[in-house]
Amino acid sequence: MHLHIPRSLRFRFFAALGGLLICAIVALAAISALVIFPVLQAEERGAVKRELDRVERSFQLEQQQLLAQVRDWAHWDDTYQFVQGDYPRYKDVNFSQEMFEDMRYQLMAFFNKAGEVYFLAGINPTTGNYQTCTTPNDECAWMESWVNRMQAAIEEDKADQSAIYADQEPVMVSSTPILRTDRSGSPAGWLFKTRNLDDEWLSFMEEYTGLPINLSLIQGAASSSDAFSFSGNTVHAERYLPIYSPLTPASLGIGIELNRTSYLTNLTTFRYVLLWTAVLMVLVIAVVLLLLEKIVLKPLRLLTQFTQQLDIHETDVHKLTRRNDEIGLLSRAFQEHLTCQQQLNEELLTLSTHDALTGLPNRRLFDQRLETAFNEADATSGSLAVMMLDIDHFKLYNDHYGHPEGDVCLQRIADAMHSLAQTRDFFIARTGGEEFCALLPHTSPDKARDIGEQLSAAIDDLQIPHSTSPVKPFVTISAGIAMLQDAKSQSPSAVVSCADQALYLAKEAGRHQVVLFRQPLASTEISPHNTSP
Ligand SMILES: Nc1nc2c(ncn2[C@@H]2O[C@H](COP(=O)(O)OP(=O)(O)OP(=O)(O)O)[C@@H](O)[C@H]2O)c(=O)[nH]1
Numbered sequence: 345m346h347l348h349i350p351r352s353l354r355f356r357f358f359a360a361l362g363g364l365l366i367c368a369i370v371a372l373a374a375i376s377a378l379v380i381f382p383v384l385q386a387e388e389r390g391a392v393k394r395e396l397d398r399v400e401r402s403f404q405l406e407q408q409q410l411l412a413q414v415r416d417w418a419h420w421d422d423t424y425q426f427v428q429g430d431y432p433r434y435k436d437v438n439f440s441q442e443m444f445e446d447m448r449y450q451l452m453a454f455f456n457k458a459g460e461v462y463f464l465a466g467i468n469p470t471t472g473n474y475q476t477c478t479t480p481n482d483e484c485a486w487m488e489s490w491v492n493r494m495q496a497a498i499e500e501d502k503a504d505q506s507a508i509y510a511d512q513e514p515v516m517v518s519s520t521p522i523l524r525t526d527r528s529g530s531p532a533g534w535l536f537k538t539r540n541l542d543d544e545w546l547s548f549m550e551e552y553t554g555l556p557i558n559l560s561l562i563q564g565a566a567s568s569s570d571a572f573s574f575s576g577n578t579v580h581a582e583r584y585l586p587i588y589s590p591l592t593p594a595s596l597g598i599g600i601e602l603n604r605t606s607y608l609t610n611l612t613t614f615r616y617v618l619l620w621t622a623v624l625m626v627l628v629i630a631v632v633l634l635l636l637e638k639i640v641l642k643p644l645r646l647l648t649q650f651t652q653q654l655d656i657h658e659t660d661v662h663k664l665t666r667r668n669d670e671i672g673l674l675s676r677a678f679q680e681h682l683t684c685q686q687q688l689n690e691e692l693l694t695l696s697t698h699d700a701l702t703g704l705p706n707r708r709l710f711d712q713r714l715e716t717a718f719n720e721a722d723a724t725s726g727s728l729a730v731m732m733l734d735i736d737h738f739k740l741y742n743d744h745y746g747h748p749e750g751d752v753c754l755q756r757i758a759d760a761m762h763s764l765a766q767t768r769d770f771f772i773a774r775t776g777g778e779e780f781c782a783l784l785p786h787t788s789p790d791k792a793r794d795i796g797e798q799l800s801a802a803i804d805d806l807q808i809p810h811s812t813s814p815v816k817p818f819v820t821i822s823a824g825i826a827m828l829q830d831a832k833s834q835s836p837s838a839v840v841s842c843a844d845q846a847l848y849l850a851k852e853a854g855r856h857q858v859v860l861f862r863q864p865l866a867s868t869e870i871s872p873h874n875t876s877p
Pocket of ligand 1: 734736740747748749750776777851
């Protein structure tokens with residue numbers, strides 16, 4: 345099937361600007377997807393990472409504080425003497441449930457320099473009671489797993505640091521060798537303190553950081569990259585810290601949950617900007633199309649109508665030709681060309697329908713008028729007379745006076761006939777060399793004959809000398825008249841033929857007379873001129 349695609353300028357502009365709009369919107373969408381959205385997301389991740397950093401720093405600060413507290417106790421002569429058995433009242437003086445609760449310690453473990461348990465004190469996580477033991481058995485069995493890890497740390501020479509231990513729950517552990525206050529001498533043992541990372545600690549951290557925090561124990565080594573999960577208006581991020589675990593690697597996940605307000609606000613703002621940009625582009629293109637329509641396309645259409653000479657209002661032509669732009673120039677040039685063309689056409693028309701010598705209508709125009717008059721008379725059953733006129737003995741005139749003088753004679757006769765035609769309102773043409781034809785619509789035979797006689801008299805009045813004419817010493821004419829009804833075949837040429845026959849009779853009858861065609865020819869009526877010699 346052949347598709348018809350309109351090629352008008354309006355269509356082309358519409359297609360081009362529409363295409364441009366689609367390209368621009370696609371480009372905007374691509375820029376959003378490939379550049380702006382990733383930037384917004386990276387910015388959001390960056391903000392979340394900064395929050396994770398802050399939480400991690402708080403966590404490290406807690407660890408440093410616990411380590412400082414451990415060192416404070418471990419580098420004290422009293423403690424030094426205690427682990428060597430020289431200060432039996434040490435535990436009574438320094439330990440109590442209140443102290444553990446105030447300092448949020450869960451367990452304090454003293455080891456001698458052989459790494460054996462010397463003294464244990466802590467808050468039982470199940471009962472909440474303060475307990476002291478010398479071995480992690482019986483009532484202090486809950487301490488056993490922690491003590492084992494601590495002894496492993498001493499063996500691995502990792503007992504002078506802060507770390508995270510985990511069993512069922514994660515705990516923060518700080519440990520250091522026990523030294524004299526002046527740090528002299530060799531360590532008398534090791535001191536470990538643990539702080540439970542329980543709900544109470546979490547709420548303390550949440551209050552401190554202003555963020556909701558949760559902890560999770562994960563099997564396997566700590567991942568170096570943070571984990572993010574986005575759902576609706578919230579983002580959950582997790583950072584992993586290593587757990588000291590001698591047998592299987594494990595890690596502690598510190599998770600925070602943040603509102604995506606900033607990201608979502610940016611996103612909404614950006615979407616608004618995108619939407620309004622698209623709307624603005626559509627508006628701009630619509631305005632461009634409107635302006636194009638008003639400034640270029642409509643005037644071009646008018647100009648096209650003007651050049652095709654279609655139905656165009658005069659004021660529109662005026663508007664076009666008064667413009668100061670290219671369309672105005674083109675319109676003025678065309679108008680000049682058109683005027684020139686119309687003049688030429690008129691001249692051509694006159695030349696093609698008029699006789700050059702006399703200026704009278706020629707046979708072509710006569711035939712056209714005859715056709716029109718015939719049809720009109722036929723349709724209205726009106727009357728129509730056709731008169732043929734011929735100069736008598738014009739050959740003799742030419743022969744005697746010469747052809748140029750014959751031309752002058754023809755012109756004078758034509759002028760006289762034309763004047764009368766105008767006065768009596770009928771049409772006359774020069775249809776042959778010295779032959780003329782008149783069309784007389786709505787004219788009765790009598791009136792036609794009357795006009796024929798007036799024409800003959802008008803030529804007589806010219807008194808153009810014709811010394812060789814056997815009729816008169818001046819130029820005369822003969823006329824034959826036929827009515828529409830006279831023609832048997834009822835056609836224009838048949839009427840002319842009847843008039844010609846009547847003219848023939850006028851000539852035959854001696855010339856200088858008007859003959860009215862009658863059926864049969866024998867009964868033709870001859871005008872009074874006939875009586876004159
Ligand atoms: N000067 C001049 N003569 C013309 C022109 N056209 C035709 N004629 C002459 O008109 C003459 C017509 O002659 P004919 O047809 O024999 O008729 P006639 O001599 O008028 O005789 P009848 O018509 O019988 O009275 C010819 O001699 C033509 O040369 C013209 O334009 N100028």
